[in-house]
Each structure stands twice: as C-alpha cells, then as structure tokens.
Amino acid sequence: MHLNNGTDPHAIGTKLPAPEARYDMVVVGAGPSGLAAAIAGAGEGKSVLLVDENPIPGAAMGNDVPLLFGGRMTAATQNAERMLETVFMSEPMLEAAMEAGVEVLLGTSAWGVYRNGPGITGLPENVVALADKDRGWIAGYGELVLATGARDLAIGFPGWNQPGVMGAAALERLLTRYEAFAGKRVLIVGSHDLALSTALLAREKGVDVAGVVEVRNAPQGDAALAEAVRAAQIPFYLDDAPAEAIGGIDGVERVRLRSGAEIAVDTIVLAIGLVPSIELVDAMGGKRVLDGARGGYIPGDNAGVTCVGDCAGLADTGFDHVEYRMEWARELGKLSAPDTIVCQCEEVTRADLLGVQPPRYLERPAPMAARSLDTLIKDGPPNPDQIKRLTRAGMGVCQGRRCRDQVAMMLATAANGPFGTVPLATHRAPVRPLPLRILADWEESEDMRAGWDVWFGIPTQWVPYRDIDTPREREHQQAIAEGWSL
Amino acid sequence: MSYVGMPTPSETPQETMAKIAGTAAKMKVVIVGGGVSGLSAGWWLARSGAQVTVLDKGIVGWEASGRNGGGASHYQSPLFEEEQRMWPHMDELLGYPTEHQQERLVIAISPKQLNQYHYLAKMNNDMGYRVDLLTGDQVRAMVPLAGDNCLGGMHYRFGGHANPQRSVQAYAWALQDLGGRIVQHSPVTGFETEGGKVIAVHATSGRHECDAVVVAAGPQIQALMAKLGVEVPLAAARAEMIVTEPAPMMPIGGVDGNGLYGRQTLRGNLAYGGGPHEWLETFEAGPPARPSSPLTRNLARRVAELFPKAAHLNVIRSWAGIVENTPDGRPIIDRMKDPENVTVVTMSGVGFGLSPASGHAVRDLVVDGQCSFTDVAKLSLSRFDGIGADWREQRGWQPAKAELAA
Numbered sequence: 001m002h003l004n005n006g007t008d009p010h011a012i013g014t015k016l017p018a019p020e021a022r023y024d025m026v027v028v029g030a031g032p033s034g035l036a037a038a039i040a041g042a043g044e045g046k047s048v049l050l051v052d053e054n055p056i057p058g059a060a061m062g063n064d065v066p067l068l069f070g071g072r073m074t075a076a077t078q079n080a081e082r083m084l085e086t087v088f089m090s091e092p093m094l095e096a097a098m099e100a101g102v103e104v105l106l107g108t109s110a111w112g113v114y115r116n117g118p119g120i121t122g123l124p125e126n127v128v129a130l131a132d133k134d135r136g137w138i139a140g141y142g143e144l145v146l147a148t149g150a151r152d153l154a155i156g157f158p159g160w161n162q163p164g165v166m167g168a169a170a171l172e173r174l175l176t177r178y179e180a181f182a183g184k185r186v187l188i189v190g191s192h193d194l195a196l197s198t199a200l201l202a203r204e205k206g207v208d209v210a211g212v213v214e215v216r217n218a219p220q221g222d223a224a225l226a227e228a229v230r231a232a233q234i235p236f237y238l239d240d241a242p243a244e245a246i247g248g249i250d251g252v253e254r255v256r257l258r259s260g261a262e263i264a265v266d267t268i269v270l271a272i273g274l275v276p277s278i279e280l281v282d283a284m285g286g287k288r289v290l291d292g293a294r295g296g297y298i299p300g301d302n303a304g305v306t307c308v309g310d311c312a313g314l315a316d317t318g319f320d321h322v323e324y325r326m327e328w329a330r331e332l333g334k335l336s337a338p339d340t341i342v343c344q345c346e347e348v349t350r351a352d353l354l355g356v357q358p359p360r361y362l363e364r365p366a367p368m369a370a371r372s373l374d375t376l377i378k379d380g381p382p383n384p385d386q387i388k389r390l391t392r393a394g395m396g397v398c399q400g401r402r403c404r405d406q407v408a409m410m411l412a413t414a415a416n417g418p419f420g421t422v423p424l425a426t427h428r429a430p431v432r433p434l435p436l437r438i439l440a441d442w443e444e445s446e447d448m449r450a451g452w453d454v455w456f457g458i459p460t461q462w463v464p465y466r467d468i469d470t471p472r473e474r475e476h477q478q479a480i481a482e483g484w485s486l
Numbered sequence: 487m488s489y490v491g492m493p494t495p496s497e498t499p500q501e502t503m504a505k506i507a508g509t510a511a512k513m514k515v516v517i518v519g520g521g522v523s524g525l526s527a528g529w530w531l532a533r534s535g536a537q538v539t540v541l542d543k544g545i546v547g548w549e550a551s552g553r554n555g556g557g558a559s560h561y562q563s564p565l566f567e568e569e570q571r572m573w574p575h576m577d578e579l580l581g582y583p584t585e586h587q588q589e590r591l592v593i594a595i596s597p598k599q600l601n602q603y604h605y606l607a608k609m610n611n612d613m614g615y616r617v618d619l620l621t622g623d624q625v626r627a628m629v630p631l632a633g634d635n636c637l638g639g640m641h642y643r644f645g646g647h648a649n650p651q652r653s654v655q656a657y658a659w660a661l662q663d664l665g666g667r668i669v670q671h672s673p674v675t676g677f678e679t680e681g682g683k684v685i686a687v688h689a690t691s692g693r694h695e696c697d698a699v700v701v702a703a704g705p706q707i708q709a710l711m712a713k714l715g716v717e718v719p720l721a722a723a724r725a726e727m728i729v730t731e732p733a734p735m736m737p738i739g740g741v742d743g744n745g746l747y748g749r750q751t752l753r754g755n756l757a758y759g760g761g762p763h764e765w766l767e768t769f770e771a772g773p774p775a776r777p778s779s780p781l782t783r784n785l786a787r788r789v790a791e792l793f794p795k796a797a798h799l800n801v802i803r804s805w806a807g808i809v810e811n812t813p814d815g816r817p818i819i820d821r822m823k824d825p826e827n828v829t830v831v832t833m834s835g836v837g838f839g840l841s842p843a844s845g846h847a848v849r850d851l852v853v854d855g856q857c858s859f860t861d862v863a864k865l866s867l868s869r870f871d872g873i874g875a876d877w878r879e880q881r882g883w884q885p886a887k888a889e890l891a892a
C-alpha cells in the first residue's frame with residue numbers, strides 16, 4: 001500500500017532539529033590555546049561559545065575518561081560544586097574570557113560534530129553536540145575551534161590493570177587544576193620532556209618521586225630538564241623497564257624493574273607519551289594523518305574546523321615520539337605474559353588479542369582455537385575495527401582510551417610493520433560515555449515522533465508470504481501501517 | 487535444540503548436510519560480496535562440494551552484515567521456518583561461535599504499541615508460530631530493566647538474535663575450512679560472458695573462472711547486474727544504531743519495542759536501532775562513508791523509555807550501516823534467465839536473521855535450479871518487470887539533496 005505520492009514520511013527529511021543556539025565560533029577546550037582563540041574571536045566581535053569538560057564527573061574519572069586517572073584522585077573529585085570552583089579559580093584566563101564576552105560553559109563536553117557530506121545530508125546545518133551533567137543539546141557554529149589537548153598514552157605490562165597506574169596528563173590535572181592527587185610516592189615511566197617535567201612538577205607539589213625509568217640507555221628529554229631532575233636527586237633507572245606492578249586492595253604498593261630493583265611506590269606514572277585528542281575530528285569523519293614528530297595521529301586539513309594547541313599535534317622538537325613509544329611497547333610486550341591484560345574494560349589478554357579469540361563467555365571450539373592474527377593476516381591486512389569486534393578489545397566503557405594505541409602498536413609489531421601499517425581503530429560519537437537519559441532528546445519535534453518507525457515503514461515488507469497477492473495482504477498492510485509512529 | 491513455538495522440522499540440519507554432500511562436486515562458483523548472504527550461500531555450496539571463491543571489495547561483513555541489529559525473527563518470510571531450523575545448530579555446524587540466542591520479547595509503553603503488538607501476535611499465531619501475550623507485571627518479572635511505564639507485551643516462543651560480525655566471520659572461516667577461498671580487498675569490476683553464461687568474473691585480484699556466479703553485493707548489485715544487462719531496482723539507505731555499556735544480564739536478551747529493534751548482547755550491552763533512515767545513491771564503488779547523526783539522541787530517548795531502569799547507563803558508541811530496499815521492501819532471490827548461471831540475492835532489512843536459510847535457497851537455485859524447501863517464486867526479480875524508471879521518486883525514496891550526497 002504505497003502512497004506513491006512522492007514523499008516518504010519515515011525518511012529523515014527535515015526531522016533532525018535545528019540547533020538550540022548558534023554561535024559564530026564554538027571553541028572546545030579551555031586550555032591556554034582554546035582560551036586564546038576564544039578571546040581573539042570575541043575581540044573580532046564574534047559571538048563565541050567556549051566549552052570545557054572540566055571538572056570531569058567523578059564516575060567518568062573512575063573509568064579513566066578522558067585521562068588515565070588510575071583511581072588516584074581524592075574524594076574531593078566527587079564533590080561537583082567544589083570541583084567547579086577549584087577548576088574556575090585555577091585558570092584566571094576564564095574570567096578574562098567572560099569579560100571579553102565569551103560564553104563559558106564548564107563541566108560541558110563536546111561529544112560529537114555533525115556535518116552534511118558523504119552519506120548524510122539531512123542536517124539543517126553543521127552542529128556540535130554538547131552535554132553537561134543535566135542534559136544534552138546541539139549548537140550551530142560558523143567556525144569550530146578544537147583545542148582538546150592531548151591525552152595519556154597507556155601501554156600495559158604485568159599488573160598495570162590496578163589502581164595506581166596512571167598517566168602523566170592525569171597526574172598533572174590532579175596536581176594542578178584539581179588539587180586532588182591521592183598518591184604519595186610515584187615512579188615515572190619514560191624520560192622524554194613530558195616525563196622529566198612531570199617528575200619536576202610532582203616534586204614541586206610535594207610528592208615523593210622515587211625515580212625515572214627509561215628503556216633506552218640515556219635520558220631522552222631536554223638536557224637542562226634532565227639536569228634539573230638530577231639536581232632534585234631523583235634517580236634515573238636507565239636501560240630498564242617496569243616488569244611488574246605489585247599491589248594489594250588499594251592498588252599499587254611497589255614495582256619490580258627488569259633489572260631486579262624493587263621500589264616501593266603507590267603510583268606508577270606512564271609518561272612515555274601523549275596522544276593528540278583527535279576523537280572529535282575522527283568521529284566526524286575528518287581527515288587524520290600520522291606524524292611521529294607531533295605525537296602520532298593528528299588532524300589533517302578539515303574545512304571549517306581549526307585545531308589549535310596539542311590536539312593539532314605536539315610541538316615538533318625533532319624527537320620521533322612514535323618510534324620511542326614503539327620501543328617501549330616492544331619491551332613491555334616482552335615483559336608481559338600471555339595473560340597480561342590489554343583491554344581492561346573487556347578483560348582481553350595479550351594472548352586473546354593476538355589469537356583473535358572471542359571473549360571468555362563464549363566457547364572456543366577447536367576451529368576457533370586454531371585461528372590467530374597470523375591466519376587473519378593471510379586474508380589481508382589486519383583491520384583494528386575488525387579485530388576489535390571479534391576480540392572486544394577497545395569495546396568497553398572507556399571507549400578504547402586505555403588500549404586503542406597499544407593495540408595498534410601490538411598489531412603493527414605482529415604484522416612486522418612500522419606503526420601505521422595497521423590503522424588506528426576509529427572513534428565514534430558520542431566520544432564521551434554519556435548516560436542515555438542525558439543524551440536523550442526529550443524535546444524532539446512532532447515531525448520526528450510522527451515519522452518514527454522501527455524499520456523504514458514499508459508495510460509490504462511485513463506481510464506474511466502466504467498472504468502476498470491475496471485479499472488479506474491489504475488488511476495486513478493497513479493494520480501494520482496504522483500502527484506506525486508508535 | 488528447536489523451538490517450542492514452531493512446527494517440528496521433518497529433518498535435522500545434520501541430515502540435510504549429509505544429503506547435499508557432493509551434489510555440486512567440481513562446480514566452480516564465484517560469489518560477489520562477502521556479506522552474510524554471499525558467505526552463507528558460499529558455505530552451503532562448499533558443503534555441497536563446490537569450489538567456492540568469495541570476492542569482496544573490502545573486508546567480510548564490513549557493510550550491513552556486520553553493522554545490524556542481529557535480529558532473527560522474520561516470520562513473514564518463506565525462509566523463516568528453515569532459518570529457525572538452522573540457527574540453533576549453526577555454532578556446531580560452522581565450528582565458530584555466533585552468539586545465537588533463542589526467543590524474543592516485544593514490550594509496549596503506549597496503548598497504540600500494545601494494539602500493534604497484539605495484531606502481530608495474532609498474525610503469528612494464525613501461521614502456527616506461538617506468541618504469548620504478557621501483562622505489564624509479567625513483563626516486569628521477565629525484563630528486569632523494564633519500568634512502571636510498561637503496559638504489556640508479547641513473548642515470541644521462536645525467533646532470536648546473534649552477533650552480526652561474529653556470525654559473518656564464522657561463515658567466512660567455516661567456508662575456508664571447507665576449502666573455499668575468500669579474497670578480500672578485491673572489488674569485482676566486470677563479467678566475461680559466452681553462450682548466455684558468465685564464464686569468468688573480473689576483479690582487481692584478477693580473472694576468476696566460474697561455472698556459476700552469485701551476486702550478493704548489497705546495494706552494489708544494481709550496478710553490477712546492469713553490466714549484464716539486468717535491471718535490479720534497488721534504493722540504498724543509511725540506518726543508525728547506538729550501544730550502551732553493559733547492563734546486568736536479562737534472562738532473555740532479545741527484548742525490544744517502543745519503535746526500536748535490538749538486543750542485549752551476551753556481554754550485557756544494549757544495542758538498539760530504529761527511526762528515520764536516509765535515502766542514498768547506490769554508489770557503484772560502495773558507500774563513501776557511513777556517518778551517524780544526532781538521531782543518536784532520539785534513539786537514546788527511546789531506549790531510556792523502553793528500559794527506565796537502564797537510563798543511567800552510558801552510551802558508548804553509535805554507528806550506521808547502508809542497506810538496500812527493493813520497491814516492495816522484500817528480498818529478491820532469483821536465478822536469472824540470461825545469463826542463466828547467475829543468481830541474485832538481496833535481502834533488504836532481513837538478511838542477517840534469514841542468512842542460514844537464504845544460503846540454502848541460493849545453493850538450491852545454483853545447483854538444482856529450484857528451491858527444495860520452500861516457495862520463493864514471489865521473491866523473483868520479474869515482479870518488477872516494467873516498473874517505471876521513476877519508482878524511487880514515486881515513493882519519495884530518492885536522496886534528499888543529491889548534490890550533497892555525492
């Protein structure tokens with residue numbers, strides 16, 4: 001029973017809503033680069049919205065979103081009001097931005113960017129999707145500036161999947177903007193600039209720094225920084241690596257190095273590298289390029305979107321971050337056991353990942369057990385999204401933040417190629433885990449409600465085969481079509 | 487291992503396998519498209535002894551077959567009873583896990599929904615497929631995530647769901663274990679015909695000789711068959727889904743309703759889709775992108791309404807898949823008259839669930855020229871003979887803004 005009137009009431013048509021608000025410029029991320037861009041925009045007379053997800057909700061921090069917090073935040077982070085105040089006070093430029101006329105929303109994450117283009121034309125305009133602790137909404141933009149910074153690079157080793165193994169960016173955030181670090185004594189892993197400055201920051205904030213571990217045989221960072229670390233009497237453990245994190249109910253208590261040294265610490269800080277936060281660019285189908293000197297995958301040229309600060313790529317000092325992290329990944333891989341966890345959310349071990357085995361709740365009959373990454377590679381270059389769906393590595397609530405990069409490194413190593421042989425698993429909106437009730441559009445249009453159908457709204461599709469071309473067909477079609485738009 | 491709510495099959499799948507063994511020995515079959523339809527057909531043919539080569543433009547299951555709702559309850563199809571007979575045995579027959587689970591619940595949160603579900607329940611009971619009606623309290627007892635807003639529902643004592651990507655891979659691996667070849671990243675570019683038959687299929691991987699061809703390339707069937715002078719009316723569209731973090735396991739994971747289809751995975755995630763689709767070109771080279779849209783929010787709302795006790799759960803991903811529809815939305819499973827060794831299979835919105843049976847039907851058409859276990863005559867291509875060139879426009883199925891879609 002086709003109306004055949006040239007319209008499909010169940011197609012997307014104009015059902016996607018217009019944005020709730022519209023700005024000449026939307027800036028995501030209120031770090032120094034985002035603030036500068038917002039203030040400059042306002043100075044040119046533009047209407048500017050600046051959003052920043054800090055303070056991060058306590059529940060997200062517990063899932064290591066967006067940084068590898070490793071469970072080492074104090075109870076203060078559970079107090080949203082207080083955190084908001086702390087975060088606001090920690091950045092004087094926020095007030096300056098407001099004075100310049102910028103609309104500033106803290107505790108607000110940008111979880112998607114949607115543009116018309118290949119495969120999608122139904123948007124009334126380009127929008128950025130936002131959410132705070134109460135609700136989600138979309139905003140229109142003339143110009144989008146992403147200043148989302150960089151996030152922690154995690155590489156697993158035995159015992160890393162317990163509280164007390166965290167990232168350098170998370171530590172910096174807890175020590176500075178949040179004033180909420182719960183650890184007392186830390187070991188820093190890595191010795192490039194990030195690691196050295198993290199060691200110095202921790203020391204400055206009164207944290208006991210037990211040492212800096214470096215897989216290569218000399219500190220990798222700036223000579224003056226290395227000298228400052230030495231001057232602060234922080235020992236270097238060179239040509240060494242953490243072989244195991246040992247702990248109890250509250251997480252890490254000590255670490256054993258490959259050399260045999262055992263060091264009592266409550267926190268191990270992974271400071272091997274940072275990864276530019278390209279989630280939004282990637283999820284919107286934007287271009288990304290690999291640049292080892294700038295921290296890995298960075299945004300390519302994407303019309304209408306400007307990336308500034310670390311998310312555009314780390315400062316190029318001539319150091320090959322990717323080569324460095326691959327060296328770490330290979331070494332920590334050697335120190336790992338088959339049952340060392342790679343994906344914490346889904347509890348995927350190294351052996352299961354490299355064997356392309358299904359999760360433990362499924363059976364592994366003999367043919368399944370005989371499959372591996374090697375057999376998969378014979379059928380073509382490995383694709384991380386395919387491996388992700390089969391093993392579930394990266395499919396959990398942290399959205400692959402803890403394992404996406406290490407999986408890509410492991411797959412590249414297994415395929416005997418450089419990093420990048422195997423692409424990075426894609427990001428998808430929402431790029432932050434968001435509760436159904438917050439994401440939900442509770443004020444959707446009548447058009448959307450009336451046109452909603454479970455599947456296409458083609459009544460002929462559901463008529464029992466035996467009734468096709470019989471008088472009953474019409475009856476079914478009518479009854480089914482009347483029940484649409486539930 | 488069968489359903490209480492379905493007629494008892496007259497033969498076990500194992501008996502069928504024994505019967506077909508060797509029936510297509512030495513037959514060279516090239517299958518264009520490594521989605522579930524092509525792979526299941528390939529598996530059935532390999533079980534019959536054929537030498538099967540599957541060519542895909544990308545990775546197996548990368549299009550609709552790996553991105554769908556995993557639902558397997560398409561009672562309207564002539565393939566349904568065969569699908570129901572096969573699914574419970576597929577893990578064992580393939581040798582790989584598919585995560586297949588039996589039975590489904592559909593629950594209503596509005597009187598209109600409840601009416602609709604009661605109609606469908608009766609329609610099924612009339613066909614001899616058992617559906618039990620449930621009160622709101624009965625639903626709440628069976629579906630821990632349901633809320634006070636639930637007015638009732640129905641319990642299909644048949645049907646079910648499985649994991650799309652895992653099932654696709656299971657077919658593919660099982661096919662390889664039987665000696666079949668799967669050539670990925672190898673788009674088919676043309677056909678070589680002689681004497682009313684296709685004698686070879688051309689792909690970027692080279693020339694593949696064949697005795698028979700199965701074209702199971704999803705929306706790309708249209709452009710491929712046009713090369714053989716056969717017009718297959720298809721319209722492609724984009725459909726979206728979302729998934730949450732794991733929820734506590736429900737006794738029956740196949741719960742949907744409220745304008746949604748979907749399932750709880752064996753890990754506990756709630757994966758749901760529904761709502762408006764976007765019509766697209768059928769793109770000979772395949773879709774340039776598969777973006778999701780802010781429809782994510784409308785899906786989130788409906789999942790929160792369906793499962794009020796899960797409203798706090800985080801949504802962790804959204805995605806879209808491209809699926810083709812024929813003018814009446816029903817599959818085409820048909821062997822062509824010219825070239826006479828080409829069989830076409832397009833399953834529209836029901837291809838995943840019906841895959842164990844669609845492969846059997848295709849195998850029968852390729853090997854025997856007719857389907858042995860059910861009538862598929864009403865799924866022939868000829869029903870669209872003489873359809874006007876503007877059939878998409880007539881239905882409003884054309885891409886909204888063609889210039890943007892390119």
Ligand SMILES: Cc1cc2nc3c(=O)[nH]c(=O)nc-3n(C[C@H](O)[C@H](O)[C@H](O)COP(=O)(O)OP(=O)(O)OC[C@H]3O[C@@H](n4cnc5c(N)ncnc54)[C@H](O)[C@@H]3O)c2cc1C
Pocket residue numbers: 518519520521522523524525541542543544545546547548549550551552553554555556557558672673674675702703704705706707710725726727747759771772806807808809831832833834835836837838839840
């Ligand atoms: C969001 C969504 C939800 C769905 N939910 C359900 C559900 O719950 N239950 C259900 O039963 N069905 C569902 N479907 C429909 C189901 O996914 C399809 O019916 C089914 O996957 C079709 O399988 P296929 O093998 O015919 O096609 P496809 O999966 O499209 O496979 C076609 C293959 O052909 C390849 N190809 C194309 N062109 C060429 C070429 N020139 N050369 C070589 N290879 C080529 C493609 O790469 C692709 O792998 C859903 C679909 C979508 C998009």
